[in-house]
Amino acid sequence: MSDSFSFVLDILPDLAKGLWATLQISLSSYALGMALAIILLPIRAFAPPPLSLFARGYVELFRGTPLLVQLLLIYFGLPSLGLRLDAYTACVVAIGLNSAAYQCEILRSALKGIPEVQFLSAESLGFSTLQIYRYVVLPQALRIAIPALVNELVTLIKESSLASVIGVVELTRRGEYLVAYTFRALEVYAAVALVYLAVCTVASQAARVLEAKLRIPGYEREVSGLI
Amino acid sequence: MSTVLEVEGLRAGYRGVEVLRGVDLEVGKGEKVVVMGPSGSGKSTLLKCIVMLVKPTAGRIVLDGEEITNHGVDLKRVRAKTGFVFQQYNLFPHMTVLRNLTLPLEVVKKVPRKEAERRAMEMLRRFGLEDYAKRYPLQLSGGQQQRVAIARALLMDPVLLLLDEPTSALDPELRREVLEMLFEVAKEGRSMLIVTHELDFAEAAADRIVLMEGGRIIEEGTPDEVFNSPKSELARRFLVELGRGSPGASGRAGPASPSAPPATA
């Protein structure tokens, strides 16, 4: 037992390196997903049919197929179309494109949670459409969406382990290497799992703090009053 | 009397279903007009048309001397000249009461922050709302929220104040404070067009009552004329439903009910 413990301590520096790569992948793809979602959302919600159908199709496509298949398509499939991405870029792109679909839907349902009167009030005061979004709609929608958006980040941290399949050396792949030359699968993978758990817990807790900080004062009462 | 609002032959609807079928209406400067009518008769749609939140399919609207139904009119500028208060959810919940008041001044009227805050506080004080300045809308009662919403509308110094059932989402005990505020606003000579079923308020504050039914105006006159001697059968029936007027009797309805107007503070 104490042997296992000291073994895990020994491999920690290696795992830390893997964790660093995992965080880089998940944060970059999360940012990419957010940027795409912000472009996708208005198209999905407001553009005329051909465009909005495209956005809808995008969302359905990426939510309706496994992320692993998307990753394999992008890494192994695109080169035959002349687009060759290195493993790291391919997985950031794949996870980012995938996450965009989910983040778009998160933002869309947050928008739907804002009463129509909010739009009408701002409009009747003389706000332009841009001003309505900037001052009234987006600040509220983002607050509503924070729990789901953080949840999405936690999901990405876990899903980024798929990058190991195409040889990106992140946390999971580091674990595989360690197992390959120590043969101690139980200790290594348990340690890997604990590292994921720790990071995801920290992210969720940080989200809770952020949520409390940004919560619309009085909103709790309104919500609990409805239940 | 000069007019602030002229509506002629107004038609409007949603996705091909016509809701307003030829409405003619005038509001004079300083006049208080109350619109009543059964649910679905088009009252809200009429108010929304007046600020072009719903686009009319026919007819014209002249607001403050400008034909706003013309093409190319800057609607943002037109809307900034009116005040609109809805049934509920008027205020932006993520900003303080004070910010709710200053934001439109800054964004729409380009008033500098300091000056906007001065004016907003002055307005809040005028209606005894200054204690709420730092609070958030959802921390206030429904009645307090509506009063702040009315104050925000007034702060834009509108040529016409439009109110769509400002008290109907409130518990009875909260309505009174909002009605008292509206009485005060009415006394100041502001032109107002109000959809409400508050009979006491209509009787005491309105210069004119307009009854709508099926997208048309079916009766119009002073509160006394409309409440005590409605001309049409439809009007009579609606008033009975509201608890006013007696069924069957044509011409003068029974003696006016002894409902006293609420005290004005």
Ligand SMILES: Nc1ncnc2c1ncn2[C@@H]1O[C@H](COP(=O)(O)OP(=O)(O)OP(=O)(O)O)[C@@H](O)[C@H]1O
């Ligand atoms: N956004 C909308 N889309 C489609 N139909 C609508 C919309 N708003 C209102 N309507 C319809 O138009 C008709 C008139 O609605 P309006 O809200 O103007 O009536 P109202 O007199 O204000 O009724 P209430 O007293 O219930 O508020 C109703 O039949 C309603 O269902």
Ligand SMILES: [Mg+2]
């Ligand atoms: Mg209505």
